[in-house]
Amino acid sequence: MKKYRFVDFAAHYQKGFRNHIAEIHEVMELVEKYQAYDCFATYFFYTDEIFAYMSTHVQEGHPSISGYHGKVWAPFLPIDIDGKEAAKALEVVQLMGRTLVEEWKIPSEACHFYFSGSKGFHILLDIRLFGKVLPSQHLHQIFSTLREDLIYLLPDFERTLVDLTIKDSVRLLRLPNTINAKSGLYKIPLDFDEILSNSISVIQEKAKKARSLQFTDETGLISNVSVEAHPKMVQVFTRVRRQVRRFTRKPFVYHFVPKRGENPSDFLCPGLLRIWESHIEAGHRNNCAIRLLSEFRLNGLSEEKSRALIYGWNERHQMGLSPIELEHTIHSAYTHPFPYRYGCHDSILQMFCPYQDVRRCDAWRAETH
Secondary structure: OOOOOEEEEEEOOOOOOOOEEEEHHHHHHHHHHOOOEOEEEEOOEEOOHHHHHHHHOEEOOEEOOOOOOOOEEOOEEEEEEOOOOHHHHHHHHHHHHHHHHHHOOOOHHHEEEEEOOOOOEEEEEEHHHHOOOOOEOOHHHHHHHHHHHHHHHOOOOOHHHEOOOOOOOOOEEEOOOOEOOOOOOEOEEEOHHHHHHOOHHHHHHHOOOOOOOOOEOOOOOOEOOOOOOOHHHHHHHHHHHHHHHHHHOOOOOOOOOOOOOOOHHHHOOHHHHHHHOOOOOOOOHHHHHHHHHHHHHHOOOOHHHHHHHHHHHHHHOOOOOOHHHHHHHHHHHHOOOOOOOOOOOOHHHHHHOOOOOHHHOHHHHHHHO
16 A cells, blocks of 8 residues: 555644644654654545645645545554543453454454553554455545444443544544653553553553554554454455445436437427327326426436426427426436336337337337347
């Protein structure tokens, strides 16, 4: 993912706090510059398109990353456990860890635990556990749904302690070995045994100084080990991705190319032309109107143009259809993504077609040859 190498870096003492785009390999220089005090980065990575977006997206006189909806990628799925009591958050992360590591057999190099430096913990799951995860405009939605699915696959616990409000693609994550301004403690990595065997007071004591990271670079966002896909995680991810695709899929828009002008006499088949030029007896008027409108739409006429034509047809031949009836028929012809075509075998059209043998019709021969 060489193209996806940019993150938004933020720091307590940095002017404006955030909206400082940097390559991931530059992040630790910035951490040192700000003395590791309250330093963050987005866990989603961006291409250089982020610069083009920020150049046109200005808030309070400054380029801003907020609202970015381009494609993103991430090396880890973070799960944030936080609460009023750090001891309670530790109980939750212990329970989650037992399921992930002991029951599901997720290897330690793919499941990273951190004490946040205050009252919470972070679990970072290597994205390679989920199989091949490609950059996407909707990856933040996939991650949000994925967290919820994973949480509810775990045994019952105080789920309110898990932050499920992380739903955007510009969310910051505190960087490892940086100082939490609330407590003066570092965010530190912990192995699974430490999570299980240490009390919160012992962990807080450990957090008084920085610790080395075993499986990643110093940012905690670039893995330095290989990780294999995990069957259970792949299954969950596949289901979630399918679910998000269903809700984010853009509706199909049928594009029409005008065929033979906007005069119905130039493009209607003989049967429809007779309907267009005749007074229709009661009982067939709505059926004839929908057939005319469908053909208008297929020929590329706009809804506004078709409305004018059908109102003129109704008035010219004194059909007596009310505006409500006409609007309902127009809506039926134009509301569906794909227009319906009434063919030569349609019983209504056969009533008006001048040809007993359809093969004698020039319009039919033109459509079928």
